[in-house]
Amino acid sequence: MRRIFAIIKKELRRFFFDRRMLMALFLPGIMIFLVYYFVPDIYGASFNATYDSSYEAKIAISDNYNLNEDKPSLIETEVSDNFNKLGYEVPTFIEFNINEEETIIDELKLGNFDLVISFTDDFENLIFDPTISSKPNIKIYYNSASKESTYLYSFTYALADSIYSSYGINDNIVPDVSEKNYQALQVVAIILPMLTISMIFSTTLQVCPEAIAGEKERGTLSALLVTPLKRSELAIGKIISLIIVSLVSGVVSSLGLILSLPRLLGNDSLTTLGVEAYILLFLAIISVVILFVNIAMCVSTFAKSTKEATSYLGPLLVMFMIVAMLPGILDCSNIGFAFVPILNISQVMSSIIYGTMDITYLLLSFLTNIVLSCAFVAIDVKLFNVESIVMRQ
Amino acid sequence: MQQEIKPSVIVTHLSKHFTLSNAQRKKRKSEDKILKAVDDISFDLYPGEIFGLLGPNGAGKTTTLRILATLLKPSGGSVEIEGFNLNKDSEEIRKRIGFLTSELKLDNFFTPDYTFDFFASIYGLGEERRKNRKEFLFQKFGIEEYRYKKIGELSSGMKQKVSLAISLLHDPSFIIYDEPTNGLDIIASKAVEDYLLELKEEGKTIIISTHIMSIIDKLADRIAIMLDGKIAYLGDAKDVKDEGGLENLFFRLYEEKEGKR
Numbered sequence: 213m214r215r216i217f218a219i220i221k222k223e224l225r226r227f228f229f230d231r232r233m234l235m236a237l238f239l240p241g242i243m244i245f246l247v248y249y250f251v252p253d254i255y256g257a258s259f260n261a262t263y264d265s266s267y268e269a270k271i272a273i274s275d276n277y278n279l280n281e282d283k284p285s286l287i288e289t290e291v292s293d294n295f296n297k298l299g300y301e302v303p304t305f306i307e308f309n310i311n312e313e314e315t316i317i318d319e320l321k322l323g324n325f326d327l328v329i330s331f332t333d334d335f336e337n338l339i340f341d342p343t344i345s346s347k348p349n350i351k352i353y354y355n356s357a358s359k360e361s362t363y364l365y366s367f368t369y370a371l372a373d374s375i376y377s378s379y380g381i382n383d384n385i386v387p388d389v390s391e392k393n394y395q396a397l398q399v400v401a402i403i404l405p406m407l408t409i410s411m412i413f414s415t416t417l418q419v420c421p422e423a424i425a426g427e428k429e430r431g432t433l434s435a436l437l438v439t440p441l442k443r444s445e446l447a448i449g450k451i452i453s454l455i456i457v458s459l460v461s462g463v464v465s466s467l468g469l470i471l472s473l474p475r476l477l478g479n480d481s482l483t484t485l486g487v488e489a490y491i492l493l494f495l496a497i498i499s500v501v502i503l504f505v506n507i508a509m510c511v512s513t514f515a516k517s518t519k520e521a522t523s524y525l526g527p528l529l530v531m532f533m534i535v536a537m538l539p540g541i542l543d544c545s546n547i548g549f550a551f552v553p554i555l556n557i558s559q560v561m562s563s564i565i566y567g568t569m570d571i572t573y574l575l576l577s578f579l580t581n582i583v584l585s586c587a588f589v590a591i592d593v594k595l596f597n598v599e600s601i602v603m604r605q
Numbered sequence: 606m607q608q609e610i611k612p613s614v615i616v617t618h619l620s621k622h623f624t625l626s627n628a629q630r631k632k633r634k635s636e637d638k639i640l641k642a643v644d645d646i647s648f649d650l651y652p653g654e655i656f657g658l659l660g661p662n663g664a665g666k667t668t669t670l671r672i673l674a675t676l677l678k679p680s681g682g683s684v685e686i687e688g689f690n691l692n693k694d695s696e697e698i699r700k701r702i703g704f705l706t707s708e709l710k711l712d713n714f715f716t717p718d719y720t721f722d723f724f725a726s727i728y729g730l731g732e733e734r735r736k737n738r739k740e741f742l743f744q745k746f747g748i749e750e751y752r753y754k755k756i757g758e759l760s761s762g763m764k765q766k767v768s769l770a771i772s773l774l775h776d777p778s779f780i781i782y783d784e785p786t787n788g789l790d791i792i793a794s795k796a797v798e799d800y801l802l803e804l805k806e807e808g809k810t811i812i813i814s815t816h817i818m819s820i821i822d823k824l825a826d827r828i829a830i831m832l833d834g835k836i837a838y839l840g841d842a843k844d845v846k847d848e849g850g851l852e853n854l855f856f857r858l859y860e861e862k863e864g865k866r
Contacts (some may be wrong), residue, residue: 218726226714424749431710435771438674439727440703599678 219449221454223423227457237457240411241464245472247407251438269303272319274310274330278337285336287329287350290371303327303364315355320355327364339376350376383542401565402540405558406528408469409536410523412497413504413529415461416454420508421521423450429517433602442597447513451589454505462501489564492574496560499581503553506588513595513602523567539563550576553584613776613810616671618682619646621641621668623866638793642668644834645682650810655801656727657825657842657857658814665834666814667706673812674704686779700728703777705768713757717748717767720756721774722839729777735774742770747793753766761788769797780811786820787858818851822826830855 227233277285295302303326310315313330319330330351332338338348341376370378427433436446508525515521522572532554538544538561545568550556556577563569595601621643630636639734640788643665650656655698661668671677673684675695684691686698711720718739725735743749746766751759772780785793785801801824804809815821819841821828830838837858848854 213729214729218723222715222723226712229712288815427712430712431708432712433709434676434706434709436727437676438699438702438709439724440699440729441727442696603676 215445216449216452219441219446222452223453224456226423227419227453233419233422236415237461238464240461241468244408244465246468247472254340262491263300263360265298265300267289268301268358268366269326270324271303271327271329271368272308273305273306273328274313275307276310276333277331277335279334280337285329286329286375287368288343289371290351290375291368294367294371314391317353320353320361323355323358326355326361327368329368336529345429354431356574361382365450373513380552401562403539404469404538404565405539405561406533407501407562408465409499409554409558410529410533412458412462412465412501413508413525413532415527416458416501416504417509417522417529419457419514420512421518421525422511423454424509425521426518427514427604428515437602443602444593447509447593448589450593451509451592454509457500458501458505459498462497463494465497477521491570492569492571493561493564496557496564496574499578499585501539502585503588506585506592510588510592510595513592545570545573546581547573547576551580554580556580607657610619610651610653612754613652613687614650614812615685616646616650616669616673617684618647619643619666619669619672619679620681621672621677622680641834643672643679646831646834646836647682648829648836648839650779650812652810653805653808654826655805655811655824656803657828658812658831659818659821659828659851660814661704661832664831666831667708668784668834669831670812670814671720673700673779674702674706674781676704678844697707699777701778702770703775703780704770705781705785706783711756711764711768711771713755716753716755717743717770718752718760719858720767721771724771724772730775738774742773745797746770759829762790762793765789766793773844778809779807782811783814784816785813785814786817794820818855822851832858837862 227237271288271291273285273288282579284305288411292302292305306325310330313328316325319325330353332348332350335350341521352365352372355361399564427436437443440481499525507528508521510529511524512521515524535552536558537556538581539549539562544559545557545563545572547561549559550573556573560569560574560577564574620641623640623642625633625635625638625640629640633640633747646665646669647764648656658666658669666679666798672679673692675687675691675698678692681728687701690702691698694781709776715723721739725738730738743752746769748763748766748770753769756764759767765786767771769785772782782801789797798820801813805824805826813820813824817837825842827841828851829836838854845851846852847858852859
């Protein structure tokens with residue numbers, strides 16, 4: 213154990229005190245953040261775009277906001293006044309019966325409306341009544357595929373928040389439902405797993421060949437092999453340290469992902485997915501990091517030089533990227549796919565984005581990757597004991 | 606006198622064969638699929654003696670030393686080091702050997718000080734012993750001034766000195782050196798030679814392989830000359846003088862093998 217610990221300490225020192233290695237560890241996380249943060253702009257319309265002042269917006273508003281009086285709702289008045297002040301074309305408000313809400317939302321998806329505001333019955337009377345116990349609610353639906361709809365949503369959300377929150381019942385009146393655009397989600401669901409998996413694998417591609425094949429190449433591995441250190445201790449020490457190093461990189465990548473996801477999904481709030489989803493995403497990333505390290509370790513132990521190891525791992529990266537794209541294109545939600553490495557984690561990521569995460573699927577995927585990782589550890593220890601492999605130079 | 610002492614290393618009919626790939630056969634211009642790097646050699650080493658191994662490139666010297674250092678497994682024969690069988694007790698043997706070869710390098714990224722501490726922890730040296738050995742060896746090989754510089758920034762001679770210090774940190778009883786004065790200047794070489802004589806006086810078993818005949822002439826008690834994986838000569842250093850000196854003996858054997866005589 214002492215000797216394994218010595219190897220771990222040495223390896224961690226090697227990686228965390230080397231500027232070049234630090235770059236390799238942290239760059240993927242930074243890249244994930246930057247790429248995902250700016251991808252929405254590449255896709256253009258869907259996210260955070262500017263609003264055309266001459267645009268004639270149509271907002272559907274449910275007619276049940278005030279059951280006693282026939283007057284425009286507060287939100288309608290505020291939106292109109294503010295658009296007027298800004299010099300924008302004032303949106304047209306079209307009232308609908310709350311029973312037709314689903315049909316109206318379909319119209320929103322088709323682009324016939326830019327925003328749908330629906331209230332619980334007598335919303336505007338009840339909200340100002342401090343004696344009622346059951347709080348009324350407002351929902352604002354928008355289409356994230358349309359820049360006008362996204363802008364109107366942000367604008368209306370802010371106004372509703374400022375008007376109604378002053379009555380101390382803010383928690384229940386802020387919009388709690390937004391209709392995401394399926395096409396935009398699909399793009400994210402394809403890109404996100406593929407980029408994340410390729411960036412994590414890129415990190416292992418940097419550190420693993422360096423740690424094993426690099427040592428063989430430099431002749432420093434032999435110096436360890438003539439010490440009382442068992443080859444299994446050497447292999448395990450290396451694996452543990454590389455998992456730690458890759459996990460650090462994985463955490464940075466996860467952070468990059470967590471910080472950029474809300475924007476990628478068309479909402480600047482971190483609560484877009486919920487804390488549980490982020491934890492699951494993190495778990496998925498951990499299992500994939502452990503698997504990648506063990507695959508790369510076996511390849512690096514077999515190779516006689518960093519170059520040779522990288523040449524084996526390069527095509528693997530391409531293969532993993534292709535597999536990671538599949539859940540975005542095909543339906544891989546069948547539980548059987550949880551036993552297919554890489555694809556399973558990619559599917560988990562996609563389902564988290566779609567909000568259809570199945571915890572059994574995630575656990576099976578996680579277990580599959582860990583069991584497979586253990587198998588690779590066993591293979592690697594065996595390889596370390598094969599003279600013709602460990603002494604290849 | 607020597608015969609009364611029990612050998613610390615017993616090498617019996619040792620062989621090492623490598624299977625050659627097509628590319629390797631082509632490069633060697635040979636049809637043989639098997640390369641007999643070491644071919645049925647036997648010798649004993651005694652505590653308190655320096656054994657010199659001499660031979661041209663490819664004679665099997667380094668392979669022999671690598672087998673003794675447990676880096677390679679023998680294809681045949683047996684090796685016993687201080688009562689431990691090489692195949693069965695390699696971990697015990699590795700605790701007792703100090704090995705140095707030009708192919709064995711230290712990580713350029715670390716300092717000699719850190720590298721020493723790292724290897725000391727692998728050998729399980731306690732704090733006090735580690736400190737004492739480090740001070741002693743760093744002083745012995747003139748490393749103190751460079752102890753906090755990265756190994757990659759050191760001259761090749763200084764790197765060799767650090768490697769020597771590391772190989773001796775656990776005070777091994779069996780020292781296996783392949784070209785120990787490689788890259789060292791004349792002063793440093795002398796210091797290494799003197800220290801090897803000191804170690805011999807302490808009763809260590811030492812085997813050295815080198816191309817520099819003067820080192821063997823000066824240090825070795827017994828000499829083996831290897832040609833084509835076999836031992837072509839094995840005898841006492843004083844007997845070599847009767848054969849007309851080491852250089853004459855070596856070239857005579859070499860030319861006989863090449864069929865020039």
